[in-house]
Amino acid sequence: MSVNEKIIGFINQLREEGETVFPFLYNKKLETFDAEKDWVFYSGPYWGDEEVAAAMESLITGKWVAAGENVAKFEREFSKKYNFNSSLMVNSGSSANLVMIAASKKHFGWSDGDEVIVSPVGFPTTISPLVQNGLKPVFTDITYHDLNFDLDLVEKAINSKTKAIFLSPVLGNSPDIDRILSICDKNNIKLILDGCDSLGSKWNGKDLSDYAAVTSCSFYPAHHMTTGEGGMVSSLDKELVKMARRFAWWGRDCYCTGATNLSPVGACGNRFDKWIEGYDHKVDHKYLFSEIGYNLKPLELQGSIGLVQMQKSDEIHIKRRETKNRLEKILKKHLGDRISIPQEDNKAETSWFGVPIICNENKLKQMLVEHFEGNRIQTRNYFAGNVLLHPGYKHLDDAGKFPLANRVLDEVFFIGCHPSYNEAVFERVDQVLSEFKG
Ligand SMILES: Cc1ncc(COP(=O)(O)O)c(C=O)c1O
Known part of the structure; x- marks a missing residue:
């Protein structure tokens, strides 16, 4: 019997002994919904025992407590599922927005004071990373029937300083993506997606994220998929995600994750080299800092949960x-x-x-x-x-x-x-x- 099966057996044993097991699993609670006393919660984890067992297994048998091979595998599987070339898991959707904007600014060569069009209506941590990164949020009013961007006003707000439209679809529902893309094309600006509320939403049969230069996602329990807390930055552009990883991992240049983080030569194959210009000795790439960064890494058990959630x-x-x-x-x-x-x-x-x-x-x-x-x-x-x-x-x-x-x-x-x-x-x-x- 595998460790995972033993953990599931243990959970069932607790249940048989009358213990209250995982009272936070909202979908389980609904199985015995009593209209006379129970609440209809607006959200909560859509989990089975298997998510918790995966988390426990990663703690009991895993080599990592902090982000390791399960986080790296979740990033790969997430990319495969949603057609990205690369993904970075972080500790929240807000952190995902923060490093996504920091990385976009650097990667696309935006300057302080450059403008990004954003809706004033929604979640504050769509907007705060723009300010935190020295960009100027430019607000446009909404159309009331769908609460999304008024695209006529978006078009009018564009000027030579505008670099991107930062779209956050209202409760998952997108405005006219064809029109947004044509506005972006015409003005040579980027579409950036706060996809925290819209994982799985589609336009013309394709995921919304297929249309954006880079996308964030949240795994807080209210969202489509949850790892307790967590977030993801994803893109077709591997260099952009590599930049986001630098910001999320202390600002370090090294991009080793999971098993490659244990490799003596690193993912670059060149871990010890003359990495610092003007410094004539070898330096460990793991300790080369190319950005002023943060530490926004998730725990390994969040990656383990994500791998199970993906299947649902x-x-x-x-x-x-x-x-x-x-x-x-x-x-x-x-x-x-x-x-x-x-x-x-x-x-x-x-x-x-x-x-x-x-x-x-x-x-x-x-x-x-x-x-x-x-x-x-x-x-x-x-x-x-x-x-x-x-x-x-x-x-x-x-x-x-x-x-x-x-x-x-x-x-x-x-x-x-x-x-x-x-x-x-x-x-x-x-x-x-x-x-x-x-
Ligand atoms: C559109 C949007 N962006 C970002 C966030 C922040 O996500 P998190 O709670 O994971 O930080 C939320 C949170 O609900 C959200 O709705």
Whole structure:
């Protein structure tokens, strides 16, 4: 019997002995969903025992505690699955954005003060890496029906300092990628994707990330795939990912990972050489620092979990789409024209992060949120709404210039779209909405 099988046996034994095992596994909890007392959480890990067993196995038998061969293998498998030439795993989606922007600036030769167009509506750590890297975020307002970029305004915002459009599709749903690509082509600028909410989402049958120069991803439990915490930077351009790795691994020049990190000659085959110009002795490449970096590495057990989660990614995509459709019908049945729910374009195949709900007035949002939460159905703001309303960000631009973005905090929220929502959950949402008196 393998160690992994023994661990699974041990987990089952604990279960038989009446221990509470993995109470955080949301999909397991839903198997016995009790509408009288349980919450409908907006998200949570979609795991089986096998993810936890893989993590435990890597701790018990692994050669590495910090990022090692399982992280390296996860990076390779992730690249294979989503058509990249290279990927770098880091400790969060925010870290992925941070090193993705740092690496893009260096790799594409952008200068301090160069401009990147970004939506003011969404998650703050899409925007913060631009500021942290000396770039200027240029905000454009949204189109209200889908809460995504208004592409007419994006086009108008481009000038000689613009280097990229940084797209973060709203709850996984992309704007018109064909048009964005043509804007990028015409102006010779890059498309960079914050794919933290959109893993698996497609446009014209291809992954959204196929259209971007570089893409980030988050593996926080609310996201499509989770490793507890974690993130990924991926691209067809191996040099760009190598640069991102430098920033994430202390700024060091060496790009050895996993097993090659143990090789006496290193991945470059030339570990001890005269690496420093003007210094006439050999230096270990592992200790050559070519960037001012961070340490944003993941743990090995996160790589082990990722390898198991990958096998479920297609099933997660299908189920999230089904769940969105089911919940949308229920919401519309009870609320009709008082709400609208963003739709995917006919070229899109969205892997929904949640079900966005746009209310026709602020009072309705407040009442619905109160009603859902009071009946144990979790809700979430569409993250920051307009991030420029927030104390840490308001110096970046005048929030008043973005009237539609400002309505998001007032009128928009979302409920979950978890791949393991079942009939009992759909019935609960239906029943709770049927009792809504607002
Ligand atoms: C669009 C977007 N980008 C980045 C992040 C940050 O990811 P993490 O929580 O892994 O740092 C999030 C978090 O939910 C997000 O929604």
